Amino acid sequence: MRGSVDMNFLFTLGELHRLVRAYADKQAARYGITRAQWAVLAKVERTEGLKQTELAEQMEMQPITLTRLIDKLCDNGWIERRGDETDRRVNRLYLRKAARPLLGKLSGLRSDITATALEGINPADAHRLLAQLESVKENVRNAIQNPAGEPPRKEQRYG
Amino acid sequence: MRGSVDMNFLFTLGELHRLVRAYADKQAARYGITRAQWAVLAKVERTEGLKQTELAEQMEMQPITLTRLIDKLCDNGWIERRGDETDRRVNRLYLRKAARPLLGKLSGLRSDITATALEGINPADAHRLLAQLESVKENVRNAIQNPAGEPPRKEQRYG
DNA sequence: TGGATATAATAAGCTAGCTTATTAATTCCG
């Protein structure tokens, strides 16, 4: 039995997230950016040319949530939307030069925050922790897509 | 070096939290409550008579955030505020009878959600995972209270 | 070919976080 684990996993995650967000937002505010916007910027850095829907899916968020964050990143001149050449519904996202110095600073900040958060946990354990979090993510993603009691649906297609 | 861990901890936590919140909120909506309100209700169940400030501190949230959640729990008749007898600034929180059946259902739901999330992780590993998350919480709480570069301040007192 | 359906992005309005400021009550101490 998971007994005592029942008591805590759901709410511990929420409390931890609240603390980490507060801490990261406070640090990132020095550079005029929030943690949520930073996450988007980091994804665009890693994979330029993504569609908004693709990015939203990768970040486990709804497209409308992403739209607002992108609005702010564009307002600050860090990224830009470019229309897709063959599908006029689609925007693709690219870095602008102004983002470069910021990205350098954020890279160092990410290391600092991670080191602070994981202090006292040895590298092997930290690695396993991350892997377990990814595993939990996968479990929850599956549960959302295939709710218990409903048969798993096939991939939807046009038509 | 933590190398690859740098890449992922901060944002993985955010993505996991988003997924779990979406999942838990969808489940809890069947009972007319949100996950955030549920967390407050569960704390009050465990420790009746808490002051709002004490509860906010335990939940790692700001008092004003808690005020709003309590408003809704009171509106629904699940808890009530009672003035402290010796300090008229203070509200203390108590369950109302109407919360009992709800709490029973939520208890089962919590087990289900935890089981879903931690599927495939054996109990010993799940236990260690929880302990590590608590440890990370402690690290971040300390970092917020004693920012690097500033000397740790003594406990503040009246006067 | 053209209507039904699907998709991409966004708008409106909600919850839940936050910071900063306000009000009422309490405590400290000169």
Added chain:
DNA sequence: CGGAATTAATAAGCTAGCTTATTATATCCA
């Protein structure tokens, strides 16, 4: 005692999530 400082709770207004609905464009198939 009485003023200064502190604390408890809340208000106002922001960010970032969400659901539901809208608009424009693209695809499928009869």
